[in-house]
Amino acid sequence: AQSVTQLGSHVSVSEGALVLLRCNYSSSVPPYLFWYVQYPNQGLQLLLKYTTGATLVKGINGFEAEFKKSETSFHLTKPSAHMSDAAEYFCAVSGGGANSKLTFGKGITLSVRP
Amino acid sequence: DAGVIQSPRHEVTEMGQEVTLRCKPISGHNSLFWYRQTMMRGLELLIYFNNNVPIDDSGMPEDRFSAKMPNASFSTLKIQPSEPRDSAVYFCASSTNTEAFFGQGTRLTVV
Numbered sequence: 001a002q003s004v005t006q007l008g009s010h011v012s013v014s015e016g017a018l019v020l021l022r023c024n025y026s027s028s029v030p031p032y033l034f035w036y037v038q039y040p041n042q043g044l045q046l047l048l049k050y051t052t053g054a055t056l057v058k059g060i061n062g063f064e065a066e067f068k069k070s071e072t073s074f075h076l077t078k079p080s081a082h083m084s085d086a087a088e089y090f091c092a093v094s095g096g097g098a099n100s101k102l103t104f105g106k107g108i109t110l111s112v113r114p
Numbered sequence: 115d116a117g118v119i120q121s122p123r124h125e126v127t128e129m130g131q132e133v134t135l136r137c138k139p140i141s142g143h144n145s146l147f148w149y150r151q152t153m154m155r156g157l158e159l160l161i162y163f164n165n166n167v168p169i170d171d172s173g174m175p176e177d178r179f180s181a182k183m184p185n186a187s188f189s190t191l192k193i194q195p196s197e198p199r200d201s202a203v204y205f206c207a208s209s210t211n212t213e214a215f216f217g218q219g220t221r222l223t224v225v
Binding site: 032034036042043044045046049051090096100101102103104105106107 | 118145147156157159162164169170205207209211212213214215216217218219
């Protein structure tokens with residue numbers, strides 16, 4: 001079984017500031033980990049994913065995340081926030097392969113102040 | 115590929131009516147998921163199919179909900195009879211055993 005914890009529901013940063021969105025997971029098998037972004041009235045769009053290999057993964061729009069097995073974490077970062085980053089962000093976990101059911105966290109809303 | 119296609123985008127119906135949501139997954143994807151999103155409960159997995167076979171329907175709220183996947187290119191989620199508490203955005207997603215690709219969703223309002 002898998003689960004995801006995203007602490008807090010809202011993060012606010014200034015434009016140009018570091019973005020850090022936290023995600024911790026629980027998985028009984030080696031996890032596949034994902035970050036999705038959702039803009040208003042849109043579906044979820046994949047930002048980045050970790051399956052195997054390099055633990056630091058880079059995604060679209062300048063985001064990256066690092067898989068830390070010892071901490072069961074997969075935090076999302078971006079060095080400099082842009083106004084267009086304002087959206088809801090979801091962390092998700094799956095067991096990969098035939099057990100590809102995605103389990104999502106509750107999501108975090110990111111606001112960017114001018 | 116046009117991505118995952120859902121229809122309709124918006125549906126307003128009266129309580130007690132039957133509602134059918136439709137999904138066309140990405141060609142070649144072997145898994146299909148139905149999710150429901152509400153402010154209170156977030157994203158909930160209702161059911162998922164692998165190679166057109168339902169694998170896990172434990173998230174289906176009650177017998178009023180049913181889902182079918184008659185072939186690899188089409189799935190439906192039916193609610194009969196609908197209730198106001200079913201109001202939500204329903205997403206369909208498809209995958210090839212790694213990441214899932216989402217449709218734009220159907221916003222259902224039951225009045």
